[in-house]
Amino acid sequence: MSTREMIIALADELIRERGYNAFSYHDLSRVLGIKTASIHYHFPKKSDLGIAVVQDQLAKIQALKxxxxxxxxxxxxxxxxxxYSKIKKENKVCLVGSLATDLHSVDEVVGEELKKLSKLILDWVTEILTEGKKKKVFRYSEDPRTKAMLIITSMLASVQLTRLTKQGDFSVIKNAIVKDLKP
Known part of the structure; x- marks a missing residue:
């Protein structure tokens, strides 16, 4: 893994653990054992790093799709x-959920990238639901986009809430989503 990739991976981890505004280049340099100048070489501004983290997640979602x-x-x-199962297993929160809470305090360009990521996810789940209904694999009464929003927000919230409840609620919610769609 290159230095750039290590910086992005650690920033992603810190955003999910602490939030975008709660870590600094000093935190990154200390953990990675590199100088802050090395981080600034790859990402002159924190917003450049924020954009890279979101774009990395966007690329992962596109690859999975x-x-x-x-x-x-x-x-x-x-x-x-x-x-979301992976996020839950790692005891993290969703990148979108974490960054959305900081939306009004991050640079506009980071917010714009986050909106692209959110749109990709929403469009993808909407496509899955539309295809599933057309093939009679799924049954639901809502508009596909609305149902996609319900699923995404349920997963986003369940990852965060089950960190507090420490119960099997995440699996219950995930299984209920699938069960609810079956004809």
Missing amino acids: QQLAEKSPLEKLEGFLSI
């Missing part, structure tokens, strides 16, 4: 839900 392109709607949905 491509990987699942030929799968059934249910397999695609399960692939999407696996993102």
